Amino acid sequence: MILVLGGTAEARELAVLLQDAGLEFCSSLAGRVARPRLPVGRVRVGGFGGVEGLRDHLRAAEVRAVVDATHPFASGISANAAAACSEADVPLLRLERPGWSAAPGADRWHWVSGHDEAASTSAELGRRPFLTIGRQSLGRFTGPLATHEALVRVVDPPEVALPPRWRVVLNRGPYSVEDERRVFAEHAADVLVTKDSGGSFTWPKMAVADELGVPVVVVRRPGATRGVARVDTADAASEWVRALT
Template sequence: MKVLVLGGTGEARALADALVEDGAVVVTSLAGRVSRPRLPVGQVRIGGFGGVDGLAAYLAESGADAVVDATHPFAQRISANAAVACPAAGVPLVRLERPGWAVRPEARTWHWAGDHGEAAGMAARLGERPFLTVGRQSLAHFVEPLRRHACLVRVVDEPDIALPASWTLLRSRGPYTVGSEREVMAGADVLVTKDSGGDHTVAKLVIAAERGMPVVVVRRAGPPAGVRIVGDVEAALAWIRALPARWHGRCWHGRCWHGRCWHGRCWHGRC
């Protein structure tokens, strides 16, 4: 079986690990927006597909049997393209999306924004020293509203735009601990982030709650309509294993799954 994983997240890497261990051929696609990405096991391709048509053509040419969209919750364009390209190519698609932070008890006290522009306006009113953890590609929305503020901006790679002289740039990659975040956030008076979810960067929310700091959070746009959603790697694996038989009349790479045929039988009734 060949699985295309639209990756760039910890969940995508964990899924690739599990699929390769099970004997699948895994190709993980990365957008190429991070200079030194953490690479998963299996095959890796870097760069875009060329829109919906390009992705559909790739699926047809590569012989992919399934696609798992495990991109970041805010990588909306590739998710939207996959939702159109996969049905067009006749390839099953599932969205692996980690739960957001809205379930946290303190979330009811946060200032929720519909987009980055609204978040910038909220931050300008709530503090003088915002801590921005919104990703370098979103910083343009914050420059004018916060030009006179003393912002601390944390990103993985150097931004593509010029930042105001009053801003401080911190290049860093998570995961982060409560101790390290306490030190970094010592001078901040408002936290601005997006509802990325997960554990790798949650420590900043712990410190904000500890200090009673205002928190501005950009809401997720939500997945494309009609796409099945799973919340963890185990559920994604279960979805893949339950797919109808379509793997060329043989057991997975010449052997049965976990020492037996999938669901007690071989594909198309034979190995």
């Protein structure tokens, strides 16, 4: 059994490759999104109960290898996977798409180390921020941007109370350049706040911000887990799995 810690486009792509190769695998989703995009094959939803729970699952399910293909900012899950795999003596691979640090215009962005810094920086740069940082971090912005007219785009409704001048748009994407031009124009967005998620799926908003000369605040990725092999494509992850079987 191969365990894929998923929830990303790369994880879904890997599931297709593993299925095509005839390998037994299970994709695990954290369950933080109400209606997630499901990969092919067997799927489980929900947490494991920390390092101990994941370690016990690896042993009980006779997992032969784990591919951590979670979101680049799911650092807690990645840390738990590294610890559990070490304790259970199960090979672990990190599949993570490249970030945007080398992308066109990245040298002009305002790179910050966390959401608190992103909130304070964006508060100084504009009055009508466009927030695409996920609903779990919104509470860090409500204070610094309390009097701003923020546009929040999330997949599921926020779980925190938002300032009265904020507007929420529930949308999953993907988004085209034309879609993002419309959003920027309708909201008159004067600063974009996002995370270094990487990939092409949400890149159009970055391109439009650059096109319009709108400042961009980007939260850097958390540090990589030490001692874990890494690849940045589903093809490479599939090759790694097949080499073990």
